[in-house]
Amino acid sequence: MAVMEASLPRRLVSTPVAGPLAALLLACLFFGLNTGQFFTGPNFSLIIQQVMVVGTLAIGQTLIILTAGIDLACGAVMAFGGIVMTKLAVDSGLPPLLAVAAGLAVCAGFGLVNGLLVTRISLPPFIVTLGMLNVAFALTHIYSAEQTVTDLPALLTFLGQTFQVGQTNVTYGSLLTILLFLLFAYLLGSTAWGRHVYALGNNPEVARLSGIRTSRLLVGVYTLAGLVYGVAALLLVSRTGVGDPQAGQTDNLDSITAVVLGGTSLFGGRGLVLGTLVGALIVGVFRNGLQLMGVASIYQTLITGVLVILAVAVDQLSRRRTR
Numbered sequence: 001m002a003v004m005e006a007s008l009p010r011r012l013v014s015t016p017v018a019g020p021l022a023a024l025l026l027a028c029l030f031f032g033l034n035t036g037q038f039f040t041g042p043n044f045s046l047i048i049q050q051v052m053v054v055g056t057l058a059i060g061q062t063l064i065i066l067t068a069g070i071d072l073a074c075g076a077v078m079a080f081g082g083i084v085m086t087k088l089a090v091d092s093g094l095p096p097l098l099a100v101a102a103g104l105a106v107c108a109g110f111g112l113v114n115g116l117l118v119t120r121i122s123l124p125p126f127i128v129t130l131g132m133l134n135v136a137f138a139l140t141h142i143y144s145a146e147q148t149v150t151d152l153p154a155l156l157t158f159l160g161q162t163f164q165v166g167q168t169n170v171t172y173g174s175l176l177t178i179l180l181f182l183l184f185a186y187l188l189g190s191t192a193w194g195r196h197v198y199a200l201g202n203n204p205e206v207a208r209l210s211g212i213r214t215s216r217l218l219v220g221v222y223t224l225a226g227l228v229y230g231v232a233a234l235l236l237v238s239r240t241g242v243g244d245p246q247a248g249q250t251d252n253l254d255s256i257t258a259v260v261l262g263g264t265s266l267f268g269g270r271g272l273v274l275g276t277l278v279g280a281l282i283v284g285v286f287r288n289g290l291q292l293m294g295v296a297s298i299y300q301t302l303i304t305g306v307l308v309i310l311a312v313a314v315d316q317l318s319r320r321r322t323r
Contacts, residue, residue, distance in 0.1 A: 020262050020263050020278040020279055021278050024281055024282050027282060027285045027286060028285060031292065031293070034289075035293055038292060041168030042168055045169060045170050045171075048281075049173070050284050051281060051283065053078075053232050053235050053239065054232075054254045054283070055177055056177050056235055057074050057229060057251055057255040059180055059184050060074060060228035060229050061255040061276075062184075062262075062264055062271065062276045063221050065259050065268065066197050066268060068200075068204075068269065069125035069268070070126055071252070072133050073129040073132040073135075073136055074225070074251065075248035075255070077110045077226060077229045078230075079233070079236075079245065079246075079248035079249075080110075081233035082233040082236055083144045083149065084106050084143070085099050085234065085237060086152055086237060087143065088102055088103075090151060100156065104230035107226045110226050110229075118222065137249075141245050144245040146245060148244050149243030152242065160239050177235065178277075181277045188272070197221060198269055198270075199212060201268030202268065202270075254283065257308050258276055258282075259271070259276050259279060260279065261282050262274075262277065283307075286303060287300050
């Protein structure tokens with residue numbers, strides 16, 4: 001019993017989330033000591049609202065990176081899904097629920113096409129999603145005619161509404177994002193499907209020889225990631241109250257940043273989706289804290305870039321040690 005208790009802290013420290021979580025706590029401590037507004041309920045609620053869209057995108061990005069892939073198109077796909085939802089609901093008069101379903105289906109369709117191109121034609125994920133980034137971006141601007149969609153029905157903005165926890169207003173979208181992280185943490189950590197995803201990322205050939213249908217699994221991962229991007233589109237629409245064709249242009253990079261800062265390896269097969277949540281919060285805390293300190297936004301971008309490079313460097317060093 002004593003041996004087990006002694007080994008528990010060691011196991012916690014050795015998890016991929018330990019480093020990012022320590023960085024998050026240190027960042028919170030630093031900004032809390034330097035700004036009077038940081039440790040308040042409304043400010044924490046604001047941070048979660050600011051990261052919920054990118055955090056949800058990063059869930060899908062995590063799935064793909066765990067398979068040793070990458071998705072450069074997620075932000076553009078999300079923007080197109082948002083335009084589809086809002087245009088169908090406002091301009092075409094489609095019932096809001098069906099409009100949302102159509103937007104989710106379109107985003108999942110992009111993921112399906114990505115997965116088929118990667119598996120059936122053996123194209124690199126980087127090239128496939130780079131091309132799909134341009135396709136989704138162009139379709140968004142063509143379909144929207146460069147116009148922002150306004151006067152949305154209540155169902156499309158419901159997730160932007162709030163409920164009270166003590167004296168703090170929390171959006172339903174923030175709650176949905178947290179529930180999604182918990183759901184995918186369970187799927188990846190406690191199901192055969194999750195174990196297969198990790199196996200595929202570690203060594204696709206060994207996974208195939210062990211009986212895993214790797215091609216079908218990979219297509220499923222890309223399709224599921226696309227569906228998650230559709231949920232992010234709904235969260236974005238509910239938060240902004242409009243369908244914006246200019247949305248999501250840098251969110252692909254922000255989602256990759258969250259995944260990397262959360263300790264997931266860009267080489268696949270290692271990482272936790274809860275680490276991605278921590279990574280998204282790190283970005284949100286730094287941007288919020290620096291803004292409270294009056295630091296210009298360009299320096300926020302600079303610091304985020306440095307953090308990403310450090311995270312990848314740590315991942316590379318840890319891989320060398322385990323070889």
